[in-house]
Amino acid sequence: MSEPSFAEGPDARFYPDLVESGSLSQALRVVADAEDLDVGNLRPGSSPELSVYRTAETDSDHGLIRVSTVLNRRAFSISIDSAKGNFVWADGSTTDLADVTRVIHAWCSGVVLAVLNARFPFMEFSRQAEGFERGNPSETAWDILLEDTYYAPQRGVLSLLCANPALSKLFPFYSHDVLRLAMDPFDRGAGEIKIERRNDGRFDVTRSPGGNHLMNIEIADLAAAGASLL
Incomplete structure (x- = not known):
């Protein structure tokens, strides 16, 4: 039996914009273009079955930015991974798709962790991550x-x-x-x-x-x- 389309999935009612755009990465691109925000090489974060609709990722100078939908409610989880080593610079979640694009744009523009958190309080970072940032x-x-x-x-x-x-x-x-x-x-x-x-x-x-x-x-x-x- 083939995998159902995202529009037929149990969470589709929480993400009508994703259904309309066809995927999370496409929906993010639409919002970013409307606000003239640079979100880099935005693409699906995975390919198997429905995951292509639920995930997105883009590159930054500091590592990969991953976005995914949350199950059973509307929310977008964001994780900013380190390009070197095995740690996360910052992570958080928001219900606003536009906020996701603004986080991506800010991080790709080179803001530091404290500024990122000040602009987007839902994006949290650890003391250790700040230690990496400070060298x-x-x-x-x-x-x-x-x-x-x-x-x-x-x-x-x-x-x-x-x-x-x-x-x-x-x-x-x-x-x-x-x-x-x-x-x-x-x-x-x-x-x-x-x-x-x-x-x-x-x-x-x-x-x-x-x-x-x-x-x-x-x-x-x-x-x-x-x-x-x-």
């Missing part, structure tokens, strides 16, 4: 961890590591409650230092790739041990 992602990540009440029990260890000049340049994050210090915040495959607390309160420190491994490290020696693997 100090590692420093921002350390600050976030040190201030996070969830990691209060680890604050002493984090402070010791952050005080080390070599380690403070690495990008810290927790994965499965294990602290990892990434060599490159934009490329997790570039290598990392993994610091794992043992049951006896000491630590094992591992560098990957390479597998260099230091075991049974006292907390007082932890920063020096981690830096020695760089």
Whole structure:
């Protein structure tokens, strides 16, 4: 059985403008042209079946902008992805198709995150995204961890590591409650230092790739041990 057209879909009544235009990308283009807004190479974000009607994407100097319809109500979800690394600059949703085109135009014009949010309060960004924008992602990540009440029990260890000049340049994050210090915040495959607390309160420190491994490290020696693997 063939896939029903978008006009026959259960959400079509929420998107009469998409039904009329034929797809989300086409509807956005119509609105953008009417307001003389640059939305770049706007196109369907996916091709299988009804997805071509529900999704749209366009490129910017900072990464891909993705738009999709929300199910069971009228709303458009917007995500601005990073061109480098695996993070989102900003995201949000609006019921106004014109606002979607204005967000795209503003971001493609080079506005910073704070200005984007001021113009479009529904577009939210994280403190870490702003750290990437300002060019100090590692420093921002350390600050976030040190201030996070969830990691209060680890604050002493984090402070010791952050005080080390070599380690403070690495990008810290927790994965499965294990602290990892990434060599490159934009490329997790570039290598990392993994610091794992043992049951006896000491630590094992591992560098990957390479597998260099230091075991049974006292907390007082932890920063020096981690830096020695760089």
